[in-house]
Each structure stands twice: as structure tokens, then as C-alpha cells.
Amino acid sequence: MISCSRNPAAFAFSMPDKPGKVDRTFHFRSTSKTSVYNARSRGAATGIRCCSGKKGREDSVPRNYYELLGVSTDSTPQQIKDAYRSLQKKHHPDIAGQKGHDYTLMLNQAYRTLMREESRSRYDTACGRRSEWSGSNFSGLGYSSWNGPLGSQALFVDEHRCIGCQECVHHASETFEMDEAFGSARVKVQFGDHAKNIEVSVDSCPVNCIHWVDAEELPLLEFLVRPQPKKAYGVFGGGWERPADVFAAAKSLKKQLKEQEEKKHNRDHKGDAEIEPETPAQTKARYHAGMKLQFQELLQMFGRLGEFFVAEESKEK
Amino acid sequence: MPLWVPERSQVAPAACLSPSPEAPRALSLFSSSSFLPLPNSQCLVWRTDLLVISLFRMAEQPYTVASDSETTGDDKSQSAFHDLAIGIEVGTSKCSIAVWNGAQVELLRNTRKQKSMRSYVMFKDDTSSGEASSGGASNKTAYEEKEILSGSAIFNMKRLIGRADTDPIVHASKNLPFVVQTLGIGVKPFIAALVNNVWRSTTPEEVLAIFLVELKTMAEVQLKRLIRNVVLTIPVSFNRFQQIRVERACAMAGLHVLRLMPEPTAVALLYAQQQQQQQQQSLHGGMGSGCEKVALIFNMGAGYCDVATTATAGGVSQIKAMQGCTLGGEDILKNVLYHLLPNFDSLYSNRDTNKIRSMGLLRIAAQDAIHRLSTQSSVQINVDLGDGTKMQRVLHQSEFEEVNRNVFEICEKLIKLCLADSKLAAEDINDVILVGGCSRIPKIRSLVLGLCKKEKEYEGMDALEAAVTGAALEGAVASGITDPSGSLDMLTIQATPLSLGIRVHGGGFVPIIQRNTAIPVRKSTIFTTTQDGQTEALIVVYEGDGKMVEENHLMGYFKVTAIPLAPKGTAEISVCMDIDAANTLRVFAGAMMLGTDRANSPFFEVRMPTLDDAHGWCAQALVKTHGSALDLTTIPKELQPQKVQ
Numbered sequence: 001m002i003s004c005s006r007n008p009a010a011f012a013f014s015m016p017d018k019p020g021k022v023d024r025t026f027h028f029r030s031t032s033k034t035s036v037y038n039a040r041s042r043g044a045a046t047g048i049r050c051c052s053g054k055k056g057r058e059d060s061v062p063r064n065y066y067e068l069l070g071v072s073t074d075s076t077p078q079q080i081k082d083a084y085r086s087l088q089k090k091h092h093p094d095i096a097g098q099k100g101h102d103y104t105l106m107l108n109q110a111y112r113t114l115m116r117e118e119s120r121s122r123y124d125t126a127c128g129r130r131s132e133w134s135g136s137n138f139s140g141l142g143y144s145s146w147n148g149p150l151g152s153q154a155l156f157v158d159e160h161r162c163i164g165c166q167e168c169v170h171h172a173s174e175t176f177e178m179d180e181a182f183g184s185a186r187v188k189v190q191f192g193d194h195a196k197n198i199e200v201s202v203d204s205c206p207v208n209c210i211h212w213v214d215a216e217e218l219p220l221l222e223f224l225v226r227p228q229p230k231k232a233y234g235v236f237g238g239g240w241e242r243p244a245d246v247f248a249a250a251k252s253l254k255k256q257l258k259e260q261e262e263k264k265h266n267r268d269h270k271g272d273a274e275i276e277p278e279t280p281a282q283t284k285a286r287y288h289a290g291m292k293l294q295f296q297e298l299l300q301m302f303g304r305l306g307e308f309f310v311a312e313e314s315k316e317k
Numbered sequence: 318m319p320l321w322v323p324e325r326s327q328v329a330p331a332a333c334l335s336p337s338p339e340a341p342r343a344l345s346l347f348s349s350s351s352f353l354p355l356p357n358s359q360c361l362v363w364r365t366d367l368l369v370i371s372l373f374r375m376a377e378q379p380y381t382v383a384s385d386s387e388t389t390g391d392d393k394s395q396s397a398f399h400d401l402a403i404g405i406e407v408g409t410s411k412c413s414i415a416v417w418n419g420a421q422v423e424l425l426r427n428t429r430k431q432k433s434m435r436s437y438v439m440f441k442d443d444t445s446s447g448e449a450s451s452g453g454a455s456n457k458t459a460y461e462e463k464e465i466l467s468g469s470a471i472f473n474m475k476r477l478i479g480r481a482d483t484d485p486i487v488h489a490s491k492n493l494p495f496v497v498q499t500l501g502i503g504v505k506p507f508i509a510a511l512v513n514n515v516w517r518s519t520t521p522e523e524v525l526a527i528f529l530v531e532l533k534t535m536a537e538v539q540l541k542r543l544i545r546n547v548v549l550t551i552p553v554s555f556n557r558f559q560q561i562r563v564e565r566a567c568a569m570a571g572l573h574v575l576r577l578m579p580e581p582t583a584v585a586l587l588y589a590q591q592q593q594q595q596q597q598q599s600l601h602g603g604m605g606s607g608c609e610k611v612a613l614i615f616n617m618g619a620g621y622c623d624v625a626t627t628a629t630a631g632g633v634s635q636i637k638a639m640q641g642c643t644l645g646g647e648d649i650l651k652n653v654l655y656h657l658l659p660n661f662d663s664l665y666s667n668r669d670t671n672k673i674r675s676m677g678l679l680r681i682a683a684q685d686a687i688h689r690l691s692t693q694s695s696v697q698i699n700v701d702l703g704d705g706t707k708m709q710r711v712l713h714q715s716e717f718e719e720v721n722r723n724v725f726e727i728c729e730k731l732i733k734l735c736l737a738d739s740k741l742a743a744e745d746i747n748d749v750i751l752v753g754g755c756s757r758i759p760k761i762r763s764l765v766l767g768l769c770k771k772e773k774e775y776e777g778m779d780a781l782e783a784a785v786t787g788a789a790l791e792g793a794v795a796s797g798i799t800d801p802s803g804s805l806d807m808l809t810i811q812a813t814p815l816s817l818g819i820r821v822h823g824g825g826f827v828p829i830i831q832r833n834t835a836i837p838v839r840k841s842t843i844f845t846t847t848q849d850g851q852t853e854a855l856i857v858v859y860e861g862d863g864k865m866v867e868e869n870h871l872m873g874y875f876k877v878t879a880i881p882l883a884p885k886g887t888a889e890i891s892v893c894m895d896i897d898a899a900n901t902l903r904v905f906a907g908a909m910m911l912g913t914d915r916a917n918s919p920f921f922e923v924r925m926p927t928l929d930d931a932h933g934w935c936a937q938a939l940v941k942t943h944g945s946a947l948d949l950t951t952i953p954k955e956l957q958p959q960k961v962q
Binding site: 081082085086088089092093094095097098100101104105108109111112 | 576609630631632633635791794795797806807808809810834835836837838839897898899
């Protein structure tokens with residue numbers, strides 16, 4: 001009868017909104033017979049906490065919504081939906097019996113949070129788990145430098161597809177370099193060699209991973225193709241990763257940045273409209289300040305006129 | 318009052334199994350499937366507990382005797398299904414039983430080979446046992462509609478169960494042949510059937526219980542095993558108070574309710590199964606979770622109208638939104654009756670036997686006319702009312718639609734509300750599923766399809782059997798039965814049809830769990846005190862969607878004590894609500910220690926609803942006795958702790 005009685009570990013997720021703000025999610029500590037409504041936790045902004053019963057902390061307890069659903073942090077709503085449904089099929093109390101209650105509770109909560117874009121981004125920010133390609137650390141500057149004036153076209157190596165044959169470096173060593181750590185080539189200096197050499201090196205690539213791209217696109221592509229350190233969360237622990245299709249990723253990131261820009265713009269715009277009407281005292285102060293400015297101008301003018309007259313007089317003398 | 322609800326896989330709490338002198342008598346009472354009239358419901362329920370328990374204590378003896386003779390051959394298959402829940406749909410006018418037979422869902426037939434049986438209980442005087450009653454499922458006698466409408470039978474119990482006598486639906490039931498008396502004070506209505514020219518009183522729960530006993534006996538004979546677990550379908554608009562009454566009626570009949578399923582969600586489960594089978598056929602066992610299908614389910618029977626939207630993929634159907642109201646064929650019939658006979662009320666107010674009979678005849682004629690209007694544009698009504706008056710007239714379809722305009726308007730409103738709740742446009746809907754008896758009315762079909770901008774409705778579902786089939790599927794799934802072919806590999810994720818919350822200062826209703834939230838769910842909110850130095854607070858739990866508590870249903874109340882002394886608005890009282898998959902609501906509440914994250918004293922855990930009759934009075938009495946001394950209020954938004962959405 002009691003929801004937690006069969007499950008030694010009862011968990012609760014908490015979602016802090018802003019660091020430092022009070023976080024009061026309730027935790028049910030299950031004892032052998034009844035679930036005692038135990039305590040809440042304040043302060044610390046860790047995403048998830050777990051209270052467990054007599055058995056102590058279980059390692060298998062998922063630590064965030066993404067891990068719970070077994071999806072990656074950049075998964076689409078459709079993937080989340082599919083994962084949610086397949087997990088529900090395993091854990092729903094209709095199928096798993098009463099012991100599935102707690103798990104399903106969490107599933108429902110995770111699903112509710114992640115399916116709505118607004119609450120998902122709030123959750124991501126709160127947990128410091130904004131997806132890597134969100135552009136948060138995108139500086140707007142490319143990696144490669146330019147030899148000579150900026151052109152409209154630039155060279156770009158899709159490092160994800162590069163097999164590390166070093167052909168390009170061999171033909172145009174000033175332009176291309178090898179990244180020893182990742183075993184792939186990349187552009188060091190745009191147009192560092194003769195156009196002919198560059199053409200040969202582009203043609204020599206056995207997997208055609210050297211592309212001519214718009215110079216505007218270059219910084220974004222170079223940013224995205226660099227492997228990003230992956231934060232560890234559960235099974236997707238640590239390491240490095242980069243998008244499989246860098247061009248598609250660039251496209252979506254560009255869109256995202258644009259949206260952010262628009263949102264920011266809207267917010268600023270809205271902010272203007274929402275300025276509070278000034279108080280009478282403020283009006284008075286503003287009036288005085290304005291008068292003072294005008295007087296200052298007049299005084300300066302007088303001053304300058306005075307100087308002028310003095311100068312004229314001295315000339316006449 | 319302890320309501321006996323056993324846990325899955327447990328038989329009965331050991332403490333309840335203490336020997337009782339009542340038990341043998343109760344058992345004999347039970348096995349003859351007859352009921353003694355009991356003075357009041359309190360006593361009845363108390364005895365019921367004994368009845369149920371004694372039945373389980375002696376479970377093997379009375380029933381296996383009958384089944385032993387034939388079960389030797391297929392013992393193995395029987396043992397696998399010994400705990401399998403059957404699906405029962407008790408409709409306002411018709412009812413049916415279905416069960417998973419190992420490969421598919423099978424509807425049981427009564428001895429008259431009917432799959433859907435008329436829901437009623439006939440009260441007859443029987444000199445040998447004092448009272449005997451039988452309902453539509455009984456195999457002994459088949460009563461004609463004329464006899465059912467003679468006043469000796471109680472029907473439409475689904476419209477009466479769990480309602481107070483201030484309810485307009487109860488008032489509307491006064492034109493039925495049996496007696497429905499109301500005193501308008503918020504208590505159980507008085508209902509009575511005519512037995513030997515005497516109005517003998519009963520209650521809707523008792524009637525439903527008698528009826529369920531008959532259904533149970535019928536199913537036990539056919540399935541040759543004991544039946545204990547059932548999945549019952551209920552209308553979406555049933556509040557928890559009504560649900561408790563249905564559960565109680567089941568307990569009286571010796572049945573354990575595994576799930577109470579809103580009818581459209583049962584249909585959604587069947588839809589999920591059909592979709593999955595289709596996909597498996599087309600993909601030859603591919604991933605199956607590929608395309609999501611959104612369906613609108615419109616279910617209108619004799620008593621209730623429900624609308625639900627569901628998103629289905631990979632055998633999982635998620636209920637997006639539900640709407641329901643007490644509107645059905647009974648209202649259509651009433652409209653037609655008043656249209657045919659404008660002075661209907663004054664004519665039948667005195668209730669002598671002849672009047673009741675002629676009223677019954679008129680009802681039959683009107684019912685028949687409505688049925689025929691589904692296929693014809695006009696019908697001839699010829700009825701001899703017996704008391705010298707004859708009615709002869711033609712009823713046109715346009716006339717019928719005009720008379721029932723209010724019914725169609727409500728249907729339209731429900732569908733629009735449901736679509737808005739689920740944030741769906743008509744274009745998003747892949748299938749429109751029409752079920753229930755009233756879905757045969759041409760105007761309703763065109764209305765629903767028009768609103769969903771569809772040419773055709775979904776085919777492949779029997780309008781009258783869909784809900785009970787879905788209930789039987791749920792019964793099999795929730796009983797832990799698996800099917801190698803994957804026919805049971807599905808799930809309906811239910812949602813709460815109504816919001817749940819508590820009363821705050823000033824009579825406002827603050828929802829804690831919003832409607833259409835997927836269950837199971839657990840949510841909590843922090844409240845604060847309204848008085849300086851307030852040490853106790855009253856948690857008054859309501860269900861509904863009104864902004865003020867008066868518009869909602871009172872579920873129960875309890876007091877949180879040991880609130881630390883503090884100025885008003887600073888103490889923190891946490892209220893948490895938890896609904897499990899069986900739709901059981903628990904409320905946890907307690908005071909927090911000031912400035913810490915610990916509870917000040919042990920929390921309270923209350924299973925709701927805790928109320929019985931006269932719940933209309935309780936709210937007023939509470940306000941009268943305590944005023945606002947124990948009131949709570951919400952914490953301003955900026956101070957409100959983060960709600961995990």
C-alpha cells in the first residue's frame with residue numbers, strides 16, 4: 001500500500017533554479033514499513049540527491065534526467081519520447097507492479113521537464129549541462145590565421161573525416177598542419193602557400209575532406225570541428241566528442257545563435273517599454289540637471305566670447 | 318471506516334482474518350447471492366468487510382466444488398490465469414464482461430447468448446427468503462423492458478452512485494419509474510423499488526453490488542474459476558468520491574478493483590494494441606516505435622459523455638487530455654419525452670401503478686423512435702398508453718435534432734476543451750474513434766467528425782465493445798500476463814482528469830497536481846500560516862477545476878499540528894500529493910522547522926477521500942467552527958521554492 005515500502009531506495013530529483021537560491025525538494029526516506037516524509041535540502045546546487053534506506057547508496061541510481069531516460073543531452077524530443085515510452089513499458093506499475101512506482105514517478109517528472117523546451121533549457125542551465133554545441137563558449141573567431149587579406153573563400157578540413165594521411169601537409173606545409181593528439185590535419189594559415197600547391201593538396205586528399213567554404217562560415221565550422229571536452233554524466237562519461245556532421249551542426253548552431261540574438265533583442269526591446277514612470281522628485285532632478293547643462297553651455301559661450309574680446313582687445317593694442 | 322483494499326498478490330491482511338461469529342452466516346448469505354436489507358450503509362459496509370474476508374478464508378470450498386468436475390484437463394492454463402483480472406463495463410443502460418483468454422479478449426455471454434446485458438436489478442418479494450432480487454445478468458429470468466419500467470426494478474445506478482441529493486442529475490432522475498427522493502441537504506438520495514405495492518428502500522451501491530454479484534457468478538460459472546480481481550470502467554467525470562462508492566460496491570460483491578479505468582483510456586489501450594499489430598504486420602517486427610499516432614476518442618453512452626486525446630506509438634498510449642460530463646442517451650430520451658408530452662412532470666407526479674405503467678410504455682416508444690432515427694429521417698410513433706390516451710405522431714430527424722440542441726452543444730464544447738487542453742489542432746489528429754451507444758446518432762457523428770476535420774471515423778472498433786475489451790486488456794497487463802506474440806505488449810499512461818489541491822485563506826483553491834498530469838505523480842507545494850503564532854493548520858483537500866473551493870469536490874481534511882511559533886507568513890507547511898498507478902491519492906503534510914530543512918514533527922499521511930456522506934455539509938461546518946483561524950495561504954511567487962516541473 002505504501003508507495004515506497006517495497007523499494008529500499010527512494011529518490012527525489014531536485015532542480016535548483018539559480019545558484020544560491022533555496023532548493024526545497026522533498027525526499028522520501030523509506031523505512032521498512034512506512035515512508036516517512038523526511039526532510040528537504042537547502043543550498044547546495046547539485047542537481048540530484050539520493051536518500052537511501054538501510055542498504056545504503058546504490059550506484060545504479062541515475063543522477064540526472066538524461067541518464068534516467070538513457071538519452072544524450074543533445075537528443076531530440078522524439079528520441080526522448082521514444083526512450084520514455086520504452087522505459088515506461090518496462091517500469092510502469094501496470095507491468096512491473098508496485099515496485100515500479102518510484103521509478104515511474106521520476107520518469108514522468110523527467111519527461112515533463114525535458115519535453116517542454118522552456119523547462120528543459122532551464123534544467124540544463126541549472127545543472128550546468130548546456131549541450132557543448134550550444135555556442136556558449138563560441139568566441140566568434142576562427143582558429144586559422146590569414147596570410148594576406150581576408151578572402152571570400154577559405155579552406156576547411158573536416159577533421160572528423162580526415163584519416164591523417166598527411167598528404168596535404170606534404171604538399172602545402174605552410175597552410176596545413178597535423179594535430180598529433182587527434183591524428184588529423186587542419187588549416188593553420190589560410191593561403192599560406194601558393195594557390196597551385198594548395199590546389200594539389202586539396203586534390204590529393206583521399207577522402208575529400210578539404211573543403212572550400214564561405215569565409216563567414218569558417219569560424220563556426222572551425223569551432224565546431226574541434227573536439228570538445230565532454231562532461232561526464234553517467235554512461236556517457238568524459239572524453240572528447242564532436243558532431244558527426246559538422247556542416248549540419250554549424251547550420252543548426254547558426255540558427256540557434258540567431259534565435260538567441262532575437263530573443264535578447266526582444267527582451268531588450270521589451271525592457272525599454274517596461275521602464276517605470278519616473279517619480280515627481282526624479283522629474284524635478286532631471287529638470288534641474290537639464291537647466292544646469294544649458295546654463296553651462298551659455299556660460300561657456302560667454303567665456304569663449306570673453307576670451308575672444310580679450311584677444312581682440314590685445315590685438316588692437 | 319476501514320475500506321478493505323488488499324494489495325496485489327496479498328490475500329488479505331492477517332489482522333482481519335480473526336474468526337468472527339458473523340462469518341458463517343455472512344457466507345451463506347453470500348453464496349445464495351441474496352441480500353438482506355440492512356438498516357444503514359455503515360452497518361452494511363462493516364458487514365461487507367466480513368463478507369469479503371470470510372469469502373477468502375473459505376475461498377476454496379464453495380466455489381471449487383462447482384468447477385472441479387471439469388478443470389482437471391486444463392489445470393495448467395487455469396493456474397496461469399488464476400489471478401487474471403476480468404474487465405467489466407457497467408454502463409448506465411448496458412453492461413458487459415470481457416476476459417483475456419490467452420490469445421485474445423473474449424466477451425462473455427449470458428445464458429440468453431447476449432454479450433451486452435441490460436443493467437438493472439429487479440426487486441421481488443419471495444416468501445421463502447424474504448427478499449430475492451435479480452438483475453439483467455441473471456440467467457433464471459429475463460424481464461421485459463415493460464417490467465423493468467414498472468417501478469420494481471432499479472436501473473441507471475451509474476448516474477446515481479456517489480451523488481448527493483443536491484445534485485441536479487439526481488433531481489433529473491426523479492422522472493424514472495422507481496422512487497428517487499431528495500431532501501436537498503447534501504446527503505445520499507433515497508431510492509426505492511416497488512415490491513408488493515410497497516416502496517422498499519435501497520441504495521445505489523447496494524443495487525450495483527447485487528448486480529456485480531450476478532455478473533461475478535455468471536463469469537465464475539463460465540470460466541470455471543474464482544473471480545477476484547476486476548478492472549472496471551468508469552466515466553471520466555467521476556470524482557474520487559464516486560470512485561470510492563464504486564469500489565465499495567465491488568467490495569460488497571466480493572470483488573477487488575485492480576484498476577478503475579476511465580472509459581476512453583480503455584479504448585485508447587485497445588487502439589494501442591491495434592496500432593501495434595498493424596505496425597508489426599507492415600514492418601515485419603521492425604522497431605515499431607516509429608510513427609506516433611494521435612487519436613481523439615469520443616465516447617457517449619446512455620449516461621455519460623467522455624472525450625480524450627491520446628498519442629500512441631510502439632504500443633504505448635499516452636493520454637494527453639480528458640474531458641467528461643454527465644450527458645448521454647438518458648438526457649436525449651428525456652428531451653424527447655418532454656417534447657412528446659410537455660406536461661410529463663405533472664402527469665406522473667403522483668406515481669400510481671397505472672401512471673407508472675403508461676410512463677414506461679412511453680419511454681419504450683420514445684427509446685425505440687430514437688434508435689430508429691439513427692437510420693431513418695422520420696419515424697411514426699404509435700403508442701397506447703393504456704389509460705385511454707393514445708399517442709400517434711411522426712417525429713422527424715430535424716425535430717429531434719432541434720429538441721436536443723443543448724446536448725449537441727455540450728458535446729461540441731467538450732471536444733473543443735479537450736483539444737485545447739491537449740494543445741492539438743484538428744489537423745494533428747490521425748484518427749477519430751467513436752464509441753458508445755450514442756455515437757450512432759448521425760448528428761453526433763457529423764459533429765465530432767466536423768470538429769476534427771475528418772471525412773471518416775476510425776474503423777475496426779466495435780462501438781459497444783471497445784471499452785470493455787480495453788478493460789480486459791488492462792486486466793491482463795496489470796495481472797502480469799505476458800503474451801509471446803506481443804499482443805499484450807502495451808500500456809496506457811493515464812492522466813488525472815481533474816486537478817487536486819487544497820483550500821487556502823479566503824476560500825480559494827490552489828491546485829497541487831494539475832489536471833491531465835501523467836500518473837503516477839508526486840508533487841509538493843509549500844504553504845504558510847495566516848495568523849501570528851499559528852500552531853495548527855487545516856489541510857482541506859479538494860478535487861476539481863474551479864477557482865474557488867465551492868465549485869470543487871471536497872475529498873477530506875486533516876489538521877497539521879506542531880507548527881513552530883512564528884509570525885504569520887513565515888512558518889512553512891509542506892503539502893505533498895502522490896497518486897499511484899491505481900489512482901490512489903495520498904496526501905502528505907507537515908510543518909517544517911524554521912530555517913532548516915527538517916520536518917518539525919512526523920508528517921501526516923492521509924489516504925483520500927476520507928469523507929463519506931454529507932460532504933456538502935463538512936466544508937460549511939469547518940468554516941463555521943474554525944473560521945479562518947486554521948487557514949493556510951500560498952507563499953508569494955518569488956519566495957515559492959522551485960517547483961520541479
